[in-house]
Amino acid sequence: MSGLLAGKRLLVTGVITDASIAFSVAKLAQENGAQVVLTGYGRLSLVERIAKRLPEPAPVIEVDVTNTEHLAGLADRVREHVDGLDGIVHSIGFAPQSCLGGGFLDAPWEDVATALHVSTFSYKSLAMAALPLMSPGGAVVGLTFDATKAWPVYDWMGVAKAGLESASRYLALHLGKQGIRSNLVAAGPLRTIAAKSIPGFDEFEGAWTERAPLGWSLTDQEPAARACLALLSDWFPATTGEIVHVDGGYHAIGS
Ligand SMILES: NC(=O)c1ccc[n+]([C@@H]2O[C@H](COP(=O)([O-])OP(=O)(O)OC[C@H]3O[C@@H](n4cnc5c(N)ncnc54)[C@H](O)[C@@H]3O)[C@@H](O)[C@H]2O)c1
Numbered sequence: 001m002s003g004l005l006a007g008k009r010l011l012v013t014g015v016i017t018d019a020s021i022a023f024s025v026a027k028l029a030q031e032n033g034a035q036v037v038l039t040g041y042g043r044l045s046l047v048e049r050i051a052k053r054l055p056e057p058a059p060v061i062e063v064d065v066t067n068t069e070h071l072a073g074l075a076d077r078v079r080e081h082v083d084g085l086d087g088i089v090h091s092i093g094f095a096p097q098s099c100l101g102g103g104f105l106d107a108p109w110e111d112v113a114t115a116l117h118v119s120t121f122s123y124k125s126l127a128m129a130a131l132p133l134m135s136p137g138g139a140v141v142g143l144t145f146d147a148t149k150a151w152p153v154y155d156w157m158g159v160a161k162a163g164l165e166s167a168s169r170y171l172a173l174h175l176g177k178q179g180i181r182s183n184l185v186a187a188g189p190l191r192t193i194a195a196k197s198i199p200g201f202d203e204f205e206g207a208w209t210e211r212a213p214l215g216w217s218l219t220d221q222e223p224a225a226r227a228c229l230a231l232l233s234d235w236f237p238a239t240t241g242e243i244v245h246v247d248g249g250y251h252a253i254g255s
Helices: 021-031 044-051 068-079 109-133 155-178 202-211 222-232
Strands: 009-012 035-040 060-062 085-090 134-144 181-187 242-246
Touching: 009 021, 021 035, 021 222, 035 044, 044 060, 060 068, 068 109, 085 109, 085 222, 109 134, 109 155, 134 155, 134 222, 155 181, 181 222, 222 242
Parallel strands: 009 035, 009 085, 035 060, 085 134, 134 181, 181 242
Antiparallel strands: none
């Protein structure tokens, strides 16, 4: 077997369409020698149909990251397909509509709590659920949207992402002794289901395509996926708690 991830066994969450960032990660990972197990949420038959579009068929395990039974059973379910894991990809985000699109001042706590549970806390709970399968050299990789700034329309999802960025650093701190890394990819805007659910998302689109120094494609998930693969690989052995921007350079420029 050859490729950047030759022989690696990965758990990839977050596939819902073939535009999902996770779909590109799974596809590229297989093309680069990895064995992939997917998790799906909600519409399992849809995820299974999308999984058939991968170069190799990939098993799909049902995981709602807010469901403690799903998390408790995850390691055993994964073991039915692979004997261990070298990497976990967290590509999950959700916030109720009240939390997005300018609703920051009015969103109720129950909705904010849902956003934080699914988008922030789940990074830790997913990693812990799969930890029994991990060994030194393993990696956890998640997806963020640069949370160092307050963006128009992103609202509580921005707060959730700031928490995710912090959670990744704490995971790096707590799992470092076991030789396990935790890193995030900060992607620019991409047209996925999650993005389309944000009212006013087109404001990001215009800004990025006009101003990113390298230019930016809203429909090309591969650059973000490539960065995920790099962080899952053995080529970042001493990097943890890091955030790699894959945004055409947008974060580096003034407006
Ligand atoms: N699309 C963008 O512009 C962009 C930019 C930066 C970061 N991100 C992040 O990338 C990640 C993937 O999103 P995407 O853009 O590929 O969109 P997507 O809609 O394709 O993926 C989001 C996934 O989250 C899953 N999910 C939602 N609630 C869940 C739950 N309770 N349990 C388990 N899974 C659940 C959905 O099933 C879906 O597969 C998210 O963390 C998102 O915030 C997206």
